[in-house]
Amino acid sequence: MATQIELTRAGEGKHVAVLTLNRPERLNALTRVMEGELRQAIEDLDRDDTVRVVVLTGAGRGFCAGMDIEELEVLPPGDIRAAQWMRPFDMNRRADYQTRYGYFPAMRKPIIAAINGPAAGLGLVFALYSDMRFASEQASFSTAFARRGLIAEHGIAWMLPRVVGPGHAADLLYSARKVPAAEALRIGLVDRLYDPERLLPETLAYADDLARNVSPRSIGVIKQQLWAVPFQDLAEATRVANEAMYASIQSEDFKEGVAHFIERRPARFTGN
Structure with a gap:
């Protein structure tokens, strides 16, 4: 068909x-x-x-x-x-x-x-x-x-x-x-x-x-934030963001985000 x-x-x-x-x-x-x-x-x-x-x-x-x-x-x-x-x-x-x-x-x-x-x-x-x-x-x-x-x-x-x-x-x-x-x-x-x-x-x-140039991991989290925030107050949105930021700082994409900026080269994000 x-x-x-x-x-x-x-x-x-x-x-x-x-x-x-x-x-x-x-x-x-x-x-x-x-x-x-x-x-x-x-x-x-x-x-x-x-x-x-x-x-x-x-x-x-x-x-x-x-x-x-x-x-x-x-x-x-x-x-x-x-x-x-x-x-x-x-x-x-x-x-x-x-x-x-x-x-x-x-x-x-x-x-x-x-x-x-x-x-x-x-x-x-x-x-x-x-x-x-x-x-x-x-x-x-x-x-x-x-x-x-x-x-x-x-x-x-x-x-x-x-x-x-x-x-x-x-x-x-x-x-x-x-x-x-x-x-x-x-x-x-x-x-x-x-x-x-x-x-x-x-x-x-x-x-x-x-x-090519943006962390897919970051986009995934930010998209979820944008769709969830209409149902949250400022305190909850901030708490959720802080928890997500804590996880992001430990991610491979964060390390790559810093490295490609310092080394002045294209990013090689993996989404991890």
Whole structure:
């Protein structure tokens, strides 16, 4: 059976994994097959120590147009809570991320969404669950839910205000209007905006810089900090950071971080 996800490797040391949603004729609208393949691919890449950064993008003109309408029409209501999607993630078993798409924050490696076209509904959910969002000037965004008789699903009502602020979040969720790329950059929905031809090369260059020059151990810990801190007060965040710093100072990557700086040479981080 043909796969609906394409996996390639990029970068100087091939440490960047590129996951491409691959149904271009449907603007990469999500099916249950694609959803299962995406989750399995990310879990496999998390266990692969040769991978340090993941870039998620779409084939053709779209990033992801949401759930395929043909599947949505026959989707049983219970699918939203089906056990097959809810198996536990790592993330120190944090209850906040034991959810359908919790495997995005649970992954130890950064996920950068390279949004090349329309991102609607679940496509926007995938973008928000990614660590960073780089977009093409041809990208557009829509929550879509209210125009389908649905609601703000998969925690997006919690995530979106933290990205764009409560007023913009209410606008995007209530109206489900199409937001052009320039406005998405202005309100903070995306972090960088590129000419369409430059989106993937620039995103891969950034990802490769992370893969070659930054400690993968450090990124893994910092990512976990960033996703955990919304549920912590300052005292807990500081205590957790102090414990992580104590462990970091004893790591091989810390020794290498000091050595390559003193010796003025490229870093050779191992992630240990």
